[in-house]
Amino acid sequence: xxxxxxxxxxxxxxxxxxxxxxxxxxxxxxxxxxxxxxxxxxxxxxxxxxxxxxxxxxxxxxxxxxxxxxxxxxxxxxxxxxxxxxxxxxxxxxxxxxxxxxxxxxxxxxxxxxxxxxxxxxx
Amino acid sequence: xxxxxxxxxxxxxxxxxxxxxxxxxxxxxxxxxxxxxxxxxxxxxxxxxxxxxxxxxxxxxxxxxxxxxxxxxxxxxxxxxxxxxxxxxxxxxxxxxxxxxxxxxxxxxxxxxxxxxxxxxxxxxxxxxxxxxxxxxxxxxxx
Numbered sequence: 001x002x003x004x005x006x007x008x009x010x011x012x013x014x015x016x017x018x019x020x021x022x023x024x025x026x027x028x029x030x031x032x033x034x035x036x037x038x039x040x041x042x043x044x045x046x047x048x049x050x051x052x053x054x055x056x057x058x059x060x061x062x063x064x065x066x067x068x069x070x071x072x073x074x075x076x077x078x079x080x081x082x083x084x085x086x087x088x089x090x091x092x093x094x095x096x097x098x099x100x101x102x103x104x105x106x107x108x109x110x111x112x113x114x115x116x117x118x119x120x121x122x123x
Numbered sequence: 124x125x126x127x128x129x130x131x132x133x134x135x136x137x138x139x140x141x142x143x144x145x146x147x148x149x150x151x152x153x154x155x156x157x158x159x160x161x162x163x164x165x166x167x168x169x170x171x172x173x174x175x176x177x178x179x180x181x182x183x184x185x186x187x188x189x190x191x192x193x194x195x196x197x198x199x200x201x202x203x204x205x206x207x208x209x210x211x212x213x214x215x216x217x218x219x220x221x222x223x224x225x226x227x228x229x230x231x232x233x234x235x236x237x238x239x240x241x242x243x244x245x246x247x248x249x250x251x252x253x254x255x256x257x258x259x260x261x262x263x264x265x266x
Contacts, residue, residue, distance in 0.1 A: 061240070062240040
């Protein structure tokens with residue numbers, strides 16, 4: 001069984017949970033499910049603020065997009081949010097095509113996403 | 124009835140694989156298609172597009188077509204020339220009407236987890252046609 005830890009590296013930065021994908025692609029059903037389990041476990045904390053970095057990710061499918069949507073929905077119910085960063089241009093296009101760039105705030109780099117959360121907290 | 128029956132022309136012979144309904148079975152086909160595209164020096168954008176569309180079509184066939192039933196199979200055929208890629212995916216399910224799939228970009232569907240695969244296939248490929256029954260999809264990507 002693929003564990004969430006095989007797919008995700010999770011750390012804390014100034015009250016924000018920073019999640020980095022370990023794999024260059026999340027493709028198999030087991031990997032997609034592990035991704036979903038890992039992100040949903042992060043989202044269990046009410047009001048959690050999460051940055052998900054796609055650094056090094058070269059490919060994804062609609063299954064992964066669906067998992068991200070579920071996590072965002074779950075987080076939003078408790079006042080939390082997931083923001084995305086380091087998305088390769090080809091993958092960013094998939095977010096644009098599906099209009100998911102309206103659902104997620106997307107930043108060029110993870111430090112920009114972290115800084116934006118900090119700025120929002122100060123405002 | 125097929126969406127677009129294979130013809131003999133300069134695209135060469137079709138490679139056909141019959142896959143059990145298991146998402147782990149997708150990788151072998153994906154590897155072979157990508158290897159052939161690289162041999163013909165297709166660029167990264169084409170590789171990304173074909174890989175995404177192929178994977179979406181196979182996932183749809185296994186999950187939604189065959190309802191993840193391991194006793195059912197998916198037949199994938201492809202042929203690749205220096206300027207054109209053709210892919211055909213057929214499942215053993217009852218089929219569906221693509222026009223009835225809700226628009227995933229509509230406000231009311233934006234936070235739904237499913238329904239984006241067909242849209243991605245249509246956007247990344249030059250041609251996507253479903254058979255009248257809906258259990259077969261034929262896709263073309265031109266260079």
